[in-house]
Amino acid sequence: MEExxxxxxxxxxVKKFGDRTVLNGVNLKISKGETFVIxxxxxxxxxxxxxxxxxxLKPTSGKVCxxxxxxxxxxxxxxDEIRKKIGMSFQSSALFDSMTVGExxxxxxxxxxxxxxxxxxIMVTMKLELVGLRGFxxxxxxxxxxxxxxxxxxxxxxxxxxxxxxxxEPTAGLDPIMAAVIDRLIVDLSRKLSITSVVVTHxxxxxxxxxxxxxxxxxxxxxxxxxxxxxxxxxxxxxxxxINGSFDGPISFFQQKDDYxxxxxx
Amino acid sequence: MRNPxxxxxxxxxxxxxxxxxxxxxxxxxxxxIVVGPFKGKTAGRQSIFQQMVFAGVQSVVIVFxxxxxxxxxxxxxxxxxxxxxxxxxYVAPMVSISMARxxxxxxxxxxxxxxxxxxxxxxxxxxxVSEQIEALETIALDPVRFLVVPRFLALLIMMPCLTVMADMxxxxxxxxxxxxxxxxxxxxxxxxxxxxxxxxxxxxxxIKSVVFGTxxxxxxxxxxxxxxxxxxxxxxxxxxSVVISFIMIILIDCVLTGVFFxxxx
Numbered sequence: 001m002e003e004x005x006x007x008x009x010x011x012x013x014v015k016k017f018g019d020r021t022v023l024n025g026v027n028l029k030i031s032k033g034e035t036f037v038i039x040x041x042x043x044x045x046x047x048x049x050x051x052x053x054x055x056x057l058k059p060t061s062g063k064v065c066x067x068x069x070x071x072x073x074x075x076x077x078x079x080d081e082i083r084k085k086i087g088m089s090f091q092s093s094a095l096f097d098s099m100t101v102g103e104x105x106x107x108x109x110x111x112x113x114x115x116x117x118x119x120x121x122i123m124v125t126m127k128l129e130l131v132g133l134r135g136f137x138x139x140x141x142x143x144x145x146x147x148x149x150x151x152x153x154x155x156x157x158x159x160x161x162x163x164x165x166x167x168x169e170p171t172a173g174l175d176p177i178m179a180a181v182i183d184r185l186i187v188d189l190s191r192k193l194s195i196t197s198v199v200v201t202h203x204x205x206x207x208x209x210x211x212x213x214x215x216x217x218x219x220x221x222x223x224x225x226x227x228x229x230x231x232x233x234x235x236x237x238x239x240x241x242x243i244n245g246s247f248d249g250p251i252s253f254f255q256q257k258d259d260y261x262x263x264x265x266x
Numbered sequence: 267m268r269n270p271x272x273x274x275x276x277x278x279x280x281x282x283x284x285x286x287x288x289x290x291x292x293x294x295x296x297x298x299i300v301v302g303p304f305k306g307k308t309a310g311r312q313s314i315f316q317q318m319v320f321a322g323v324q325s326v327v328i329v330f331x332x333x334x335x336x337x338x339x340x341x342x343x344x345x346x347x348x349x350x351x352x353x354x355x356y357v358a359p360m361v362s363i364s365m366a367r368x369x370x371x372x373x374x375x376x377x378x379x380x381x382x383x384x385x386x387x388x389x390x391x392x393x394x395v396s397e398q399i400e401a402l403e404t405i406a407l408d409p410v411r412f413l414v415v416p417r418f419l420a421l422l423i424m425m426p427c428l429t430v431m432a433d434m435x436x437x438x439x440x441x442x443x444x445x446x447x448x449x450x451x452x453x454x455x456x457x458x459x460x461x462x463x464x465x466x467x468x469x470x471x472x473i474k475s476v477v478f479g480t481x482x483x484x485x486x487x488x489x490x491x492x493x494x495x496x497x498x499x500x501x502x503x504x505x506x507s508v509v510i511s512f513i514m515i516i517l518i519d520c521v522l523t524g525v526f527f528x529x530x531x
Contacts, residue, residue, distance in 0.1 A: 051400075054404055056400055056403060056404065076408075079406075080406035080408075081406075083403075083404060083405065083406040084405075084406050086404075088401070088404045090397045090400070090401055091397070092396050092397050094396060094397035094398045094400065094401035095398070095401075096393075096398055096401075096402075097392075097393075097398075098389075107405065107407075108405045108406075108407075111405075111406075111407055112405075112406065156405070160405075
């Protein structure tokens with residue numbers, strides 16, 4: 001693979017919530033234009049990592065570079081300048097329920113640009129067209145289905161033509177067909193608009209379908225990074241267990257009989 | 267059983283954290299109002315207007331009835347006392363002065379805290395737990411400028427308006443008792459109502475209402491934005507905002523009455 005510009009660089013990222021270490025020295029490099037998937041079990045720190053990359057959480061130590069700027073110490077207006085260049089699709093869609101679908105998508109444009117209203121309207125129609133929801137501008141978020149909300153969230157994320165889009169569990173809680181639709185959208189958006197995509201998920205089917213590269217996160221550390229092919233043929237037992245979704249393996253929810261007995265009897 | 271000293275200490279620390287949080291939010295809000303416009307970043311006029319309609323216009327009916335009945339009750343209660351002194355006409359200033367100084371601002375504040383403050387806390391709390399606040403930050407919009415400032419300004423403007431209305435409706439309530447029950451001539455009643463009232467009675471009441479409005483909006487916004495833990499958290503935040511607001515309203519009322527009317531003694 002040719003050497004491409006690095007747009008996201010995470011170095012030795014550590015995050016502690018009280019005594020609990022959620023991220024324990026994460027290192028990542030994501031290049032321009034690729035679809036990068038961060039996968040891992042529930043509670044392994046995927047979403048926390050994502051929130052550090054977009055600057056919503058501050059690390060205990062380590063640093064995050066986004067689009068060539070170190071955002072670790074940035075606050076307020078400086079951070080906002082970087083944020084205007086990224087888009088984020090939330091797990092729960094996070095549409096503003098007091099606004100219509102159209103207003104949700106146009107909000108970043110109305111607030112951050114000086115475009116005329118009719119131009120903004122055209123742009124909103126275009127963005128909604130991209131996610132297949134043209135004509136739904138005047139509905140409220142409470143009037144549309146979960147899958148549609150996800151797509152509106154996506155349209156809002158791409159409203160400002162971002163250079164990077166982040167997806168937090170884009171297919172969680174959707175039926176298989178809708179999940180496939182969203183997966184196709186993610187791939188389409190990165191190809192059509194040649195944007196970098198960072199997807200956090202544990203949906204293995206979707207991971208293998210969309211990823212250029214995959215990072216497996218486990219217990220606050222990156223276990224392995226590679227193409228879907230490399231990950232599929234990984235020698236690492238934990239990675240194998242995760243992609244096969246098998247019960248037996250290094251990740252165990254049950255203790256050994258003796259340990260359990262000992263714990264019970266003290 | 268947990269150590270009672272530890273529990274007291276934790277509660278105190280939590281209280282300090284909340285008071286600091288509310289003051290920080292207030293400072294941040296003022297910054298956006300005073301410095302924001304110079305940086306070309308103001309709160310949307312439309313959203314201020316929306317909040318004014320919700321907080322002010324839609325509170326008119328409930329404020330109307332509460333102040334009308336308050337005026338009637340005060341007139342009836344004081345008439346009973348004043349009759350024994352043969353000074354029934356003094357029902358009029360009794361009602362007008364107590365409405366303007368005390369009952370108008372305080373009752374409006376209690377109504378607004380219960381109706382508007384709780385709604386603000388519930389709305390912002392829901393936005394917090396459903397990632398909408400985070401979404402705002404991610405599209406580079408400050409939640410304080412976007413959500414808190416319009417609510418703060420709306421209450422700041424509407425509280426004195428509602429209070430003036432409450433004062434007048436309260437006087438009307440007293441007038442109903444005075445004219446129909448105590449057989450006082452309406453013009454005599456009205457002239458007694460206003461002649462014995464000083465300008466100070468009105469402006470101190472209005473200042474109180476502005477301070478109450480500030481307290482209600484800051485408490486509700488802070489508690490809302492501080493919400494944790496899903497639907498249950500939103501419920502707790504809503505209750506919290508009403509409880510804290512009620513206590514603060516009475517406390518502030520106590521302090522301000524002392525400052526306005528007892529500081530020269």
